[in-house]
Amino acid sequence: MFRKALIAATALVAVPALADTPELLLRGYAEQARTTSASYAGPSPAAGRRLFHQQPRDWSCATCHTDQPTATGRHAITGKAIGPLAPSANPERFRNPAKVEKWFKRNCSDTLGRPCTSAEKADLIAFLLDPKNGA
Amino acid sequence: MHTRSGIRRIDWIVWSLAAVFLAHAAVAAVPPAQAAEPAAYAEECGACHMAYPASLLRPAAWAVVLATLDRHFGVDASLDATARAAVARQLGVDPAVASAATATAAPRITQQGWFREEHDEVSAQLFRSPAVRSAANCNACHAGADRGQFDEHSVRIPR
Incomplete structure (x- = not known):
């Protein structure tokens, strides 16, 4: 009985940790996108690349994160160093869902002037995880 | 007299244990948000x-x-x-x-x-x-x- 309770408790503690990998965050955003559109085709690294370089206003993602997501970036205003965005170059990236949401909110607002959709977030993570992009 | 001092000693032990327990409880009671x-x-x-x-x-x-x-x-x-x-x-x-x-x-x-x-x-x-x-x-x-x-x-x- 006690052992069963212990196993159950361990499972409860372990489950949230499973969500904290870039792959699972990507899957979560893709699932959200699918619930809003039945015709959603799934995450696209190519669309993520286009989004990364899209610059409708003052800045694109690449303005601070550079053209190469595995490289160290630089804040456009303050000049402070920004660790690489690609998880292959920076294992801390896309591990904390709240932190990921915080930065999507801020940075989509600063670059696109609007919130990103779940599909766009999935595309962007797919781009950052794509080995073809040096990630 | 002997009994009284015995009670006092037990009292002292109980109060010490209570103090140690409360000190630990106070540390543990700090909510995670505040600790961070x-x-x-x-x-x-x-x-x-x-x-x-x-x-x-x-x-x-x-x-x-x-x-x-x-x-x-x-x-x-x-x-x-x-x-x-x-x-x-x-x-x-x-x-x-x-x-x-x-x-x-x-x-x-x-x-x-x-x-x-x-x-x-x-x-x-x-x-x-x-x-x-x-x-x-x-x-x-x-x-x-x-x-x-x-x-x-x-x-x-x-x-």
């Missing part, structure tokens, strides 16, 4: 710029900064309510005041009277030089700025 607070300001604000020492602005000015984070000197630096409250407490601001809507533009440390006075011999050209970038980049000349050290004798002007 010392890192909140450095984490949330220091990600983009030096975590300016709280003493550089008055609490009322920090409150305006915190209430206007979605338009923070040209960028969206918004925080969720929990993180903003943690940062507010660290800056000595009442979290309720820090979340109140305000139309006022965020005050700049570099526009404060004392800042202008302290830097009146520094040219605008030096502030804009590639090594300094802006007057907001305290670290360029004050190596201990992020630790609140602005001693005039330790100033090193980058060339």
Whole structure:
């Protein structure tokens, strides 16, 4: 009985940790996108690349994160160093869902002037995880 | 007499154990959010710029900064309510005041009277030089700025 309770408790503690990998965050955003559109085709690294370089206003993602997501970036205003965005170059990236949401909110607002959709977030993570992009 | 001192000894042991238990309980009772607070300001604000020492602005000015984070000197630096409250407490601001809507533009440390006075011999050209970038980049000349050290004798002007 006690052992069963212990196993159950361990499972409860372990489950949230499973969500904290870039792959699972990507899957979560893709699932959200699918619930809003039945015709959603799934995450696209190519669309993520286009989004990364899209610059409708003052800045694109690449303005601070550079053209190469595995490289160290630089804040456009303050000049402070920004660790690489690609998880292959920076294992801390896309591990904390709240932190990921915080930065999507801020940075989509600063670059696109609007919130990103779940599909766009999935595309962007797919781009950052794509080995073809040096990630 | 013998019995009395025996009771006293038991009392003493019980009270000691209770004190140790309460001390542990008090430590354990610190909510995780509060325990993580010392890192909140450095984490949330220091990600983009030096975590300016709280003493550089008055609490009322920090409150305006915190209430206007979605338009923070040209960028969206918004925080969720929990993180903003943690940062507010660290800056000595009442979290309720820090979340109140305000139309006022965020005050700049570099526009404060004392800042202008302290830097009146520094040219605008030096502030804009590639090594300094802006007057907001305290670290360029004050190596201990992020630790609140602005001693005039330790100033090193980058060339």
